[in-house]
């Protein structure tokens with residue numbers, strides 16, 4: 409990379425500090441022209457030191473700043489880097505950035521600093537993606553998994569397997585020049601055994617895909633129930649604060665109310681719906697339409713019922729709205745006298761009794777929600793790796809190619825065909841870390857980043 413890029417790396421808005429980052433061969437030269445300090449010029453400063461000074465344009469001070477000098481290759485991008493900490497706010501950081509651009513820097517594209525770290529070989533694609541996951545993590549658990557990937561835990565797993573498969577392919581390819589020399593049966597069996605072992609290890613990684621999806625994308629949970637059963641109260645009890653308005657009048661939550669909460673590390677998007685009852689009120693019917701939509705996009709339904717009231721067939725109508733979705737029946741108001749007796753045709757699977765008002769059963773409900781979501785998706789062992797859908801596609805393709813290779817070995821196909829097939833699998837595996845990634849894939853990954861990262 410022979411040009412120098414610059415961007416504001418902190419969010420735009422009011423804040424104590426804003427950071428302008430400059431990376432590339434002219435970073436120090438540019439800093440020399442805009443930063444003035446009694447201690448000398450940035451290009452003379454020792455690496456990894458920070459200095460007080462002023463940013464001056466045409467004799468006018470723009471701000472008093474702290475400037476950090478980071479010499480290649482021990483920097484985020486592995487290039488010469490300057491970071492200027494100025495006062496937060498919309499105008500100051502922009503003025504300093506403009507000054508950098510005026511003196512020869514180019515405005516960085518989204519994710520370009522991280523892209524440079526990748527292109528300069530400091531990190532691989534899984535680590536670059538981890539940077540993004542870390543920024544976007546919505547729960548502590550998601551953050552920890554991302555931090556592990558950033559450390560290179562997924563990279564190490566992929567590299568190990570890549571090297572094993574690569575040795576096998578090289579071995580087969582070495583035999584290509586001597587087609588008359590068949591691989592002896594014992595060696596063939598050993599090859600099949602090793603390939604099967606590789607498949608198992610890749611399948612193990614593949615099982616972490618669901619967990620990855622849950623942690624990255626979260627899960628939509630919708631609260632439904634007849635008016636006044638305590639949906640809003642439940643929402644508040646789960647959130648531990650007054651998010652939706654609770655009143656004793658039916659139909660007070662006229663629209664859907666949404667909030668995010670963390671249940672055992674799962675980012676949950678909780679949606680409280682308006683009562684599903686026939687209405688002529690415009691605002692409420694709009695809310696009901698939104699509620700139908702909320703149910704359709706959700707992965708789990710909390711069907712709230714008032715245990716202090718007799719059963720009503722309207723519950724069946726409600727059930728028709730979500731039919732095949734996983735559901736937990738939440739019997740609310742257990743602090744009151746219980747009158748609810750479900751008829752035999754209203755079967756109840758998962759259920760929990762709560763009082764949204766005094767908090768009874770709320771923890772049990774949270775446990776149930778988390779169990780239902782994690783069920784069968786994390787497996788027995790708690791892996792610290794959670795792959796994303798891109799990794800998943802590459803892994804599946806590698807597994808397919810190795811399986812084909814095994815079939816070919818068993819049916820005595822030529823080494824040439826077998827090694828060709830395994831080579832394709834190897835390339836897919838290399839796509840995960842970026843070894844064999846095309847320009848398109850790389851562009852796609854980094855375009856999802858924010859400016860300044």
Ligand code: GDP
Pocket residue numbers: 633634635636637638639640641642653654655656657658659660661683740741742743744762763764765766
């Ligand atoms: P929604 O229409 O389903 O959202 O119901 P709300 O949450 O607005 O609650 C309706 C009424 O039921 C309010 O007066 C709440 O205070 C009351 N309520 C909610 N949960 C409980 C509970 O667990 N016990 C009792 N006794 N009252 C509750």
